[in-house]
Amino acid sequence: MxxxxxxxxxxxxxxxxxxxxxSRPGIRAAYLALAERTGTYIDADLVVTRLGPPPETELAHWYPADRVAAMADLYRSLYPEHGVPGASxxxxxxxxxxxxxxxxxxxxxxxxxxxxxxxxxxxxxxxxxxxxxxxxxxxxxxxxxxxxxxxxxxxxxxxxxxxxxxxxxxxxxxxxxxxxxxxxxxxxxxxxxxxxxxxxxxxxxxxxxxxx
CATH class of the missing domain: 3.40.50.1000 (HAD superfamily/HAD-like)
Incomplete structure (x- = not known):
């Protein structure tokens, strides 16, 4: 314990x-990087209007259920480069x-x-x-x-x-x-x-x- x-x-x-x-500018940049990496369209401007839950909740709107966990891991790996510098x-x-x-x-x-x-x-x-x-x-x-x-x-x-x-x-x-x-x-x-x-x-x- x-x-x-x-x-x-x-x-x-x-x-x-x-x-x-x-964190909206950085999160937007990270989602755009994810979209470019995976070739999947993500409306990053819409994404940043509903922040709060973990990325799995958002990613379920853009990827098949069996890919969401992997896409969440990829998003998190992209965040240090794309997300961190964009926040204030x-x-x-x-x-x-x-x-x-x-x-x-x-x-x-x-x-x-x-x-x-x-x-x-x-x-x-x-x-x-x-x-x-x-x-x-x-x-x-x-x-x-x-x-x-x-x-x-x-x-x-x-x-x-x-x-x-x-x-x-x-x-x-x-x-x-x-x-x-x-x-x-x-x-x-x-x-x-x-x-x-x-x-x-x-x-x-x-x-x-x-x-x-």
Whole structure:
């Protein structure tokens, strides 16, 4: 059995794609590279409007079922060259991580992105979270959130709401991805911010309420 991570008073989990980073240009480039490599048409502009789930979900729209797993592996192998350089930090991302640290806590990334690629991505952008856990989607994210003792999980997708709820963590969301603020609320998000620039002030208020 894996050892449980001992958490400080505060651990906040963050999703990666479209929460901390705008990965659309890089993902688009990686899908175009995959299309060129395989000779299969992929509408990469459509792909980047529905980010969130693992690539197998998207690739099922473009390849026969018996080729999806292999195409997902190929996509992941193309991502370091084509995907990583195309991403940028979203407004407030660095400040959100810094706010957690300033409160004496740990900021971790829990993402559906392939973990080696997620690590390359955060290193490339200099985000420096305290831990990166990849290859987890929706309720699967609860495993990492529980292991790290996260009490808050921040994401942009309904899958992130499901992961937070399954872990017993507060679901904080930002409609910076494909899901609207209204749909995030309907899915059960506890908090909907406009974007991560609002996170430091929200965290301050949240911690003050917890201490009162």
């Amino acid at each position: 894996a050892a449980m991570t001992v958490s400080p008073v505060l651990t906040v989990g963050f999703d990666l794609d479209m929460t901390l980073i705008d 930090a979203l407004p407030g991302a660095r400040e959100a991580i810094a706010a957690v640290r300033a409160a004496g806590g740990r900021a971790i990334v829990v993402t559906a992105k392939h973990e080696p690629n997620a690590r390359l991505q955060v290193d490339h952008l200099g985000l420096r979270p305290d831990a990166v856990v990849g290859d987890l989607w929706a309720e699967q994210k609860a495993r990492a959130l529980r292991e790290h003792g996260a009490s808050v999980y921040v994401g942009d997708h309904i899958g992130d709401v499901l992961g937070a709820r399954a872990a017993g963590a507060l679901s904080v969301t930002v409609p910076t991805g494909p899901i609207s603020a209204e749909d995030l609320r309907t899915a059960g998000a506890d908090v909907v911010l406009t974007d991560l620039t609002e996170f430091p002030a929200w965290l301050t208020g949240h911690l003050e309420k917890a201490d009162s």
